[in-house]
Amino acid sequence: MKKIKMISFIGFLALAFFMTDACTKKPSGTLATELLPVEGSPMISFRILLNMGSANDPAGKEGLCHLTLSMMAGGGTKSLTFKEIQEKFFPMAAGVGLRVEKEMSVFTGTIHIDNLDKYYAIFKEMLLDPGFREDDFIRLKTNQLNFLEKTLVGNMDEQFGKEILNLMMYTNHPYGHHDSGTVESVRRLTLDDIRAFYQEHFKQGNITIGLAGGYPDSFSTKVVDDFAALPEGFDPQLELPALRKPEGLEIVIAEKQTPATNISMGFPHTIGKSSDDFFALWIACSHFGEHRQSLSLLYQKIREERGQNYGDYAYADHFIQGRLKFPATNYCRQQQYFSIWIRALANSNRHFVLRQALRELKKLVEEGISEERFQLVRKYLLNYTRLYAQTLGERLGWQMDSRYYGYKDFLAEVQDRLPKITREEVNNAIKTHLNSDNVYIAIITQDAESLKNDLISNTPSPISYANPNMPQKVLDEDLVIQSFPLDIHPDKIRIAKASDFFKRTGIPESE
């Protein structure tokens, strides 16, 4: 058996930090490239970034972008069946990854240089000569429907909560449906819809070719030449409607039989990574709820002090977890949102924890961040972000995102900007962009009417502990939390069966 050329490519990742990245500025209508050559690296990373996503779905055809791109990543080409592709990929341990987001989608692949030519020949065909075969269509459409009807509402409540929040924030908005669409819309999709979407959107100006690693000099030219076979043209950036901010506390409860309650809450804003205010807001949200780190204030108050659940986090903008707990890349969007993620907790404590999270948010807005925490969190972000781009794919992904946000290198920008930010700027950003009075809240739980009544009537919600010697400070604070008033109008609470979600666009009507 052929031996793999086992080169220590860790070393070449070090080199990547010194490579002059090459990026062509994107002229309208033609291909853009993002190149990170790392001479001698045994690996090559592909990222084909598309300026399209589920927000490009035509009305009534929600899920079309997802299904079209799935047909490319998970279906046959004109000359190869998907079975043949998998047989060819198998000895190389290769594949094609896909993520579809609101305004951006990305095909990914990583291959050992031993197999570069063989891999690329298939990869290219999948993207440039997709087969759009009937059998693949039936299979992938069924999978997409099963995900919406069964998996999302029945098997993954934490994600379900985040998706309900999205529906609430973006009603009558291109973001306002799940990336996989709705059951009704996906059922209506035809193979002709797929072909038409590909024809309409798969144009040079919508594509950035990303390559990183030890590819030969001539390889990037070859890839660009191949993709130049696509028609020129581009889709103008979507014109998005104005954000619909919540009016008071707006609540949707998805009711299902479950021993645990999941809560996601937030509200939309326009402060993305390209905004000057982002860096200050990021420090605030890292302090308040850094993703899966004990640095998070919510984590400390809800989990560590009271043992309520597994974790509680907050985000300045849309967040998708990548390798380990670092953010993934290539899901940029024009409009952003602030959110809080309360992980599964016992139903008996749902009212208390909801009060606690909103009270902490209110305190953050009113009191801001302390000097001590400001210094700690800023230092944390300066060091933690040094871990973000370790693999070829991560480095390439951040480089591509940097272009979107208008930076030469976003991670370098972090190192430059954060030391200059003041606590006052962070507290101003908090006051300007955060609030605790107008928030969308998505809850998945059972006995929804009971919760609704408790919320409307502001019924005290005491909790008990197994530990008979809880610190007095915690117990004293509990007395405040358990009666913390939430100003919720009955009309602002909607209840729907969990199984009714995603059948059609929007929040299902209450029964």
Added chain:
Amino acid sequence: MVKYLSSFLCLLMILSSPIILQASKIFPYDYKVEELENGFKVVSIPLPNPNIISYYTIVRSGSRNEVEPGKSGFAHFFEHMMFKGTENMSPEEYDNFLSEIGAGTNAYTTDDYTCYYVVFAGRENLENVVKAEADRFINLFWDEEMIKTEAKVIEGEYYASVSSPSRRMFELLRDTAYEKHSYKHTTLGYLEDILDMPNQFPYSQLYKKRFYAPDNSILLVAGDFDHEQLMTLVKQYYGGWEKSSYTLVTPEEPAQTEAKRAHYDWPTQTLPMLAIGFHGPSYSDENIDKAALDLMAEIAFSRSSELYQRLVIEEQKCQSLGASFAHRRDPYLLTFNSVVKNEKDLRYVEEEIFKELERLKIEPVSEEKLADIKSNLKYSFANSLDTTDGIAGSLAFYISLTTDPGSVNKMFDLFEKVTPQDFMDMAKKYFQRSNSTVVTLTGGESR
């Protein structure tokens, strides 16, 4: 920042040409192994990477060690307690220290081991990391009140998992397949044991003494550091850690003599699911059994296999199909699982899996297929080594099994020796109906 980049520049000059390390080995990096007098083994992998260090502490205790009734889930519970600080460093100080250096940190518990990792930038932080980690492993402080509070967090973690039917099905498979061995339960443990965790303070002390000891733990460090400096620090800070010398005896699982079945009624919507388990061998980098079975799982049940292509791609009866023959220290299950699109096809898919296993007993696999799978495994492993974490995480798994970092290379050498005849022999040896447990799950509107 300038200083940070300058240190890279030196490495750049050193690395101006490709380095080929141990080209014949699947794990290509040089490593050093040293053992302190108290039995604490240190595996060090200095790498010319950009100033990043992955610091892994492997405690060879997992749910396998939960042999006493009522203690399921305790290894995982104790993993949580390891973040409660010491008399030298409060939990807040520990958290703040890690936050200041911007470390990525967490822990995970498996059947056989519990792993704690700290990933951080800056070799200047190494001493403080060694000091803090040694302190918490040697001087951990916790009391009954902390146990009672943290037990609720475990309950919350359990709740976070309850919306996953595949997890419930896997629990039922193990519970049904095993009679005595501690692999009967999963790392989260039984809910009744989780609910009793607030009362387990005395046992937690015993647990720490037995298993959190230098002779049951291994330190694995990969990244940008100097080995000699690391060893000086390790000797300084871990040298006083007292041995345990405790010997765990896991219950011997009796041979299964008749086929078993179980079913789970899922309360809400889900696609129907199927899992089949056979009692298999323990991990071994010397005996051919496990190596042959690993290759068989890929050949017969991976995405390129004939059965997958037929059931998932052509007939479209299944949404997914796969096999998992995980490495474990004691004899473990060889499992097959499938998400089926229609409940009426559950039995059909089950029978097709059994038919495939019968075919493997009599039809030799082609040499071409065998070469493909060996290639796949090598490239898959190579692809995982792209970060210090990838390197440390991959090696931590093999170290947990044998304490020998060279085990991964031995295993891949063994893969090379597997023949088509081995597949037939292993299929006959392990895939008997009487050795099988079948678990199905249906629910909600899948009916």
